[in-house]
Amino acid sequence: MSTMSPVPQKDEGGASFYGYIRPDGKIGTRNYVLVIPSVGCSQGAASAIVRGIKNAVYLPNVLGCGQVGEDRLIVKKTLAGFGINPNVYGVLVVGNGCEHLSAEELANEIRSSGKPVEVLVIQEVGGTRKTIREGRRLIKEMVDRASKQRREPAPLEALIVGTECGGSDYTSGLASNPAVGVASNMLIDRGATVILSETPELIGAEHILAARAKTPHVAKRIFEVVEWWERKALEAGQNIRESNPSPGNIEGGITTLEEKSLGCIYKGGTGTVEEVIPYASIPSKKGLVYMDTPAHDIEQLTGMAAGGAQVILFTTGRGTPVGSPIVPVIKITGNKDLFRKMRDNIDLDVSTILSGKESVTEAGERIFKEVIAVASGKPTKAERLNQRDFCIFKMYMNI
Amino acid sequence: MTPFKPLSVMKKGKAVIIDERDNVATAVTTLEKGSVVSVNVGGKEEIITIKERIPGGHKFAIYDIDWGQPLIKYGEIMGLSKTSIKRGEHVHVHNVTSPSKR
Numbered sequence: 284m285s286t287m288s289p290v291p292q293k294d295e296g297g298a299s300f301y302g303y304i305r306p307d308g309k310i311g312t313r314n315y316v317l318v319i320p321s322v323g324c325s326q327g328a329a330s331a332i333v334r335g336i337k338n339a340v341y342l343p344n345v346l347g348c349g350q351v352g353e354d355r356l357i358v359k360k361t362l363a364g365f366g367i368n369p370n371v372y373g374v375l376v377v378g379n380g381c382e383h384l385s386a387e388e389l390a391n392e393i394r395s396s397g398k399p400v401e402v403l404v405i406q407e408v409g410g411t412r413k414t415i416r417e418g419r420r421l422i423k424e425m426v427d428r429a430s431k432q433r434r435e436p437a438p439l440e441a442l443i444v445g446t447e448c449g450g451s452d453y454t455s456g457l458a459s460n461p462a463v464g465v466a467s468n469m470l471i472d473r474g475a476t477v478i479l480s481e482t483p484e485l486i487g488a489e490h491i492l493a494a495r496a497k498t499p500h501v502a503k504r505i506f507e508v509v510e511w512w513e514r515k516a517l518e519a520g521q522n523i524r525e526s527n528p529s530p531g532n533i534e535g536g537i538t539t540l541e542e543k544s545l546g547c548i549y550k551g552g553t554g555t556v557e558e559v560i561p562y563a564s565i566p567s568k569k570g571l572v573y574m575d576t577p578a579h580d581i582e583q584l585t586g587m588a589a590g591g592a593q594v595i596l597f598t599t600g601r602g603t604p605v606g607s608p609i610v611p612v613i614k615i616t617g618n619k620d621l622f623r624k625m626r627d628n629i630d631l632d633v634s635t636i637l638s639g640k641e642s643v644t645e646a647g648e649r650i651f652k653e654v655i656a657v658a659s660g661k662p663t664k665a666e667r668l669n670q671r672d673f674c675i676f677k678m679y680m681n682i
Numbered sequence: 683m684t685p686f687k688p689l690s691v692m693k694k695g696k697a698v699i700i701d702e703r704d705n706v707a708t709a710v711t712t713l714e715k716g717s718v719v720s721v722n723v724g725g726k727e728e729i730i731t732i733k734e735r736i737p738g739g740h741k742f743a744i745y746d747i748d749w750g751q752p753l754i755k756y757g758e759i760m761g762l763s764k765t766s767i768k769r770g771e772h773v774h775v776h777n778v779t780s781p782s783k784r
Contacts, residue, residue: 453739457708461700461756487780491758536708536739538773539780542760549700549756637698637710642722 298473300658301434302441302593303372306397310441311369312593312658314432315340315609316425318375318418319362321389322347322382328411329377332418338429339422340608343673348382349681359384359392361563361675364589366393366400370609372429373399375421377414380406399425434660440474443566444654445587445595445610446550447481449580452600453535456546458617458636458646459598465647466596466654467552467571476569478587479551481578482512486523487540488548492573496556504559508575515678550598562676563589580605582676584612594658596650604628605672606665611657614664615650630664697721697730699744701757706741706773708755713742733770741773753778 302310316339320329323345333339342365346358362384366374374393378386390402401421408414446463448455467477485492489509496502516523528537537543557568559575563586566572576586580603587595588610595612597605602625606612616622619634631653635641641649657663696717697707702724713719713736721728721744728744736742741755747767752759761778771777 457698457700457710457739488758533775536737536741536774538741538775538778539761541758541780542755545756545758545760553757639696643698643700 298439299436300439300442300655301660302437302658303369303432304435304437305369305372307369309369309396309591310437310593311371312442312611312660313370313609314338314372314429315370316373316375316422316429317342317366317371317609318377318422319366319389320344320347321362321376321378321384321386324348324379324382325377325405325414328405328414328418331411331415332375332377332422336419336422336426338426340671342608343671344675346675346677346681347384350383350677351679351682354677354679355383357562357677358675359389361585361589362389363392364563364565364591365609366398367396367565368588368591368593368609370593371398372432373401373425375401375403375418375425377418378402378404380404399428401425438474439470439655440569442470442475442594442654442658443478443590443592444470444475445478445480445584445590445592446597447580447583447587447595448484448547448550448598449578449605450599450601450603451547452618454617454634454637455598455600456537456543456549458633458643459600459615460546460550461643462617462633462636462646462650463596463598463615464549464552465644466650467550468554469647469651470654471552471554471570474569476566477551477554477571478566478574478590478592479548479556479571480574480576480587481547481583482508482575483516483523483578484547485509485544486513487527488544491541491545492548492556495554497558501556501559505556505573508559508573511575550596560590562586565591577676579674579676581672581674584610584672585674586676594654596654599629602628604665604668604670606663606668606670608671608673611663612665613650613653613657627668628664697742699723700755703754703757705743705745705747705754706760707744708741709736709738711738712736730770733768734772736772743767743769743771743773745769 318329318341320326329341376386376390493502493505554571557570559573576583614629615631622632633646713732753761
C-alpha cells in the first residue's frame with residue numbers, strides 16, 4: 284500500500300493553501316460562526332447576538348418575508364448558501380415566527396452540509412431579550428468549539444475564487460483586470476474554480492465568451508442570460524447595447540462595445556467556460572464558471588459568496604471599501620494615485636504594469652500568491668476594517 | 683567616450699499590450715506625433731514611431747493593418763478596420779467598426 288503523505292509540498296509553485304476542513308469535505312479559508320436572520324424582523328436580535336464576540340458575524344438581511352415568485356427561492360438559496368459556504372464553521376438561524384421563509388426550513392438546508400446549526404424563533408422564545416441571551420450562549424459555545432479547529436494543508440482544487448470589478452476607470456481594462464485574468468488562468472491550471480459574473484457587463488462580448496464554451500448548451504446559456512438582462516433593462520427604458528460605449532468611454536479611448544466588455548471579462552482569464560449557473564448557485568464544475576449576476580457590486584459579491592467562493596478578487600480604479608461578511612475580498616488597482624489615497628482599502632497595486640516596471644504576467648503571479656496567502660489566513664484590508672456588506676439580488680417588488 | 687544612444691527618445695512604459703496576439707497597443711499617457719515607444723509583445727520588443735497624436739487611454743496600431751481586418755485586443759476581436767491603418771496610427775471610432783452593432 285502506498286504510504287504517500289497527504290501533505291502537499293509547500294513550494295510546489297503554491298499548489299496548496301492552509302484551510303479548515305468541513306464535514307462535507309469542503310475547505311474554508313476562514314472559520315466564522317454565522318448568525319443568519321431568516322427575516323428582516325430578526326436582524327436586530329442577530330446583530331446584538333454577535334456583538335463583541337470574536338469570529339462571530341451576522342448577515343444584515345432585510346428579506347425573507349413579502350417576496351413573490353422566484354424571489355422567494357433566490358432569498359432562501361442565498362441565505363442557505365452563506366451557511367453552507369466552507370468559510371463558516373457553524374450557524375445560528377434567528378427567525379421571528381410568522382415569516383414566509385421558516386427558520387427551521389432554512390436551517391435544514393444548511394444542515395445538509397453536516398455543520399452544527401441552531402435555531403431560535405423570537406415569537407417562540409418569548410421576545411428579543413431572551414432570544415439575545417440564549418443566542419449569545421449558543422454562539423459562544425460554537426465559537427469555543429470552532430477555535431479548537433486548526434488549519435490543514437489543502438489542494439487548490441478546493442478553492443472557488445470569485446472575480447469582480449467596480450468603480451472602474453481606464454486602468455481597470457489595461458492593468459488590474461488583465462492581471463487578475465493571469466491569476467485566474469494560474470488558479471484554473473492548478474485545479475481551482477474561478478467565477479466570472481456580472482452579465483450586464485458581458486453585453487457585446489457574449490459571442491466571444493460563447494466561443495470559449497465547453498458545449499453548445501453552455502454557449503446557448505451565455506446568449507440567454509445576456510438576452511434576459513438586455514430585455515429587462517429595455518423594459519425599464521434602458522438600451523444597454525445602444526448606449527455603450529458611452530460618449531465618456533469613447534473620449535477615454537474605448538472604441539467598441541466588444542472592447543469595453545472584453546476589458547471586464549478578461550478577469551476570468553482565457554479558459555474554457557465549463558458551465559453557466561444561476562445567481563447564488565454552487566458551481567458543479569472546476570475551472571472557469573459563469574454565474575449570472577447583476578453588476579451591482581454588493582449583490583454580485585453576495586451571489587458569489589452564496590455560491591461557495593472562499594476568496595474574491597475585486598478590481599477597482601476609483602476605489603471601493605466593499606467587503607463580505609464571510610469571504611476575504613482582495614482589492615486590486617492599476618491606479619497609483621488611488622492606491623496612495625485609499626491605502627486602508629486597497630490590498631494590491633498593479634500600476635507597475637502601466638509604468639513598465641512589471642509585465643501583466645508578473646503582476647498576475649503576484650495576485651496568485653496573494654490569493655494563496657489570504658486563503659491561508661492573511662487578513663485583507665476590508666477584513667481589517669470589518670467591512671461586511673450584504674445585499675440579495677431580486678427581480679420583483681416586495682408585497 | 684560618449685555612449686551611443688540611438689534610442690534616447692524611446693519611451694518605455696508609455697504603452698501597454700495585453701495579449702501577445704494583439705495588433706493594437708494602448709497609450710498610458712498622451713503620445714505626441716514622432717515620439718518613439720517600445721512595447722513588449724510576448725517577450726519581444728517592438729519599437730514603434732507614433733504617426734499622429736495619441737491621447738492617453740487611446741490605441742495605436744502595432745503593425746500595418748489592411749482594410750476589413752480584425753483589430754485584436756485582449757487576444758480577441760474588438761472590431762474591424764474601416765480603412766487601412768498604418769503602424770503607429772491612431773485606432774479609434776474613425777477607422778473601426780463594431781461587429782456587434784445590430
